Amino acid sequence: MTPAAAARVLVIGVGNPDRGDDGIGPLVVRQLLGRVSSDVAILERSGDALALIDDWEGRDAVILVDAAAPGGTPGSIHRIDLLRDALPPELSLSSTHGFGVAEAVGLADALDLLPAQVIAFAVEGANFDPGAPISPQVAAVTGEVARRVAAELRCMGQQLAGEADHA
């Protein structure tokens, strides 16, 4: 099996599972574990920009799954091409750390460390309290977000196990 370090494509679930809906990123990527080819690595990260840049250095493409600030519709899913589209301020991907995803893109861009593609799936959260469980409206879209990440991977030429018929 190709080591994660050598995989061409990276899927990162960003967030803290102990902070309510901030845990949606890790929850989604766990659904993809064991289903992706050796060309795809799956990681869970807290969202610290410097660690993210380390992770995606040398990759062709990165897909991030992260929670977004509450926008009135918990569980709504936004796809953002981070290299083409500005991150909508109202979505400010919620990081419990000082440097978040937007800062990681900015810093990697300044240092010429950006992969050719960086796609984010942002899920609007409702509750980010320490120790809180994930909200039912957010938990309910976990499967849908995982399907959309899988579709994105297919667009990148990455087949997932057990879905050849849908290719």
Next chain:
Amino acid sequence: MATKTIRVDYIARVEGEGALDLTIKDGRATSAKLKIFEPPRLFEALLRGRGFAEAPDITARICGICPVAYQMSSVHAMEQALGVTVDGQLRELRRLLYCGEWIESHALHVVMLHAPDFLGFQDGIQMAAKHGDAVRGGLALKKIGNELMRVIGGREIHPVNVRVGGFYRVPRRMEFAPVEEQLKHARDLAIATVRWVATFPFPDYERDYEFVSLCHPGEYPINEGRVVSNHGLDIAVDDYDSEFEERHVAHSTALQSVLKRRGSYLVGPLARYNLNFDRLPADVQSLAREVGLGPVCRNPFKSIIVRGLELVYACDEALRIIAAYEAPDEPSVKCEPRAGVGHGCTEAPRGILYHRYEIAGDGSIVTARIAAPTSQNQACIEEDLCEVANQSLELSDDALRDRCEQTIRNYDPCISCSCHFLKLSVQRS
């Protein structure tokens, strides 16, 4: 009397949440309040009733930047209470783990958080476009510090391998081979960083601080030593409470620590350097002189150079320890519970971190007390702010606000540790 207010609601590029109110009356800064409004975190209370062995893992959660400092101060305190001594290669391994934390914490602060102040950038990301090599160097240093922590601690943030009495598992000699090579590169990067930051423009500002740090007869202080100052303090860690006290101030959720007899004092790289210059290896002393620093530096803005020198030292020291490393036969010394009191004090990247525990006969914690470096520096920061503002009153409000934030960042404050970050309000009349 008219009063002018300049307000910083949230101070950026520090760990945690706080604000600053600066009042200027009749052309003089009369008060500076570093307002720490992050909710109290109550760690000392939640430690009560927990087992002595849980302290390093619970207290590590106080901070994501300096968890090793919390682990080290807690294990030293517990071992004293239990009558256990940890020495030899286990002691060296602890020092090596701490070097990793100094490297990752100092690299982050010097390059990403503090340097933008001197070069007029809003943040490290803006600065990266113009100073890419320096930023890449800083990030590489941080990564190598993290790697050292991972090899010994199991992971880079909140290491899981530290226990009272030593470690759960000790690395084999060969496990250090990759990081040893990286550290040689890190040392070169650290030297380049020192030479780079030494070219920055520094405000002409000095003060007669009381510097407080650990002091050890044979080494630059990290894990062990007496608590000393340049104003005559020289005490065992056990006597900390006889000389220091924590006071509550209304504008802060962090307690402010002061010397009972003399008030504010300064802890951190500047204090360590000034009190232990002769314990630095000749090559680090020589580099200090090359960039214009003597054995004493009283300009807090130049703390960025001293942090750089400590980066070089931490790389040197890590390489020395690895070169002499032989895996100990046992990963830890056996610790049996007994009633007692223990004190621990180690040098977190931002200054001394004191822990005191009283434990019961069954090993449960009866009381816990933790004095974080930022609590200890808070009074000193407020005094600096008043004096720096008085020297800078000709500046515009925006420039004055920037200078005040820079003054705070001289201390690399970890507000989360002291209780979390900053809001500046300047009042002028």
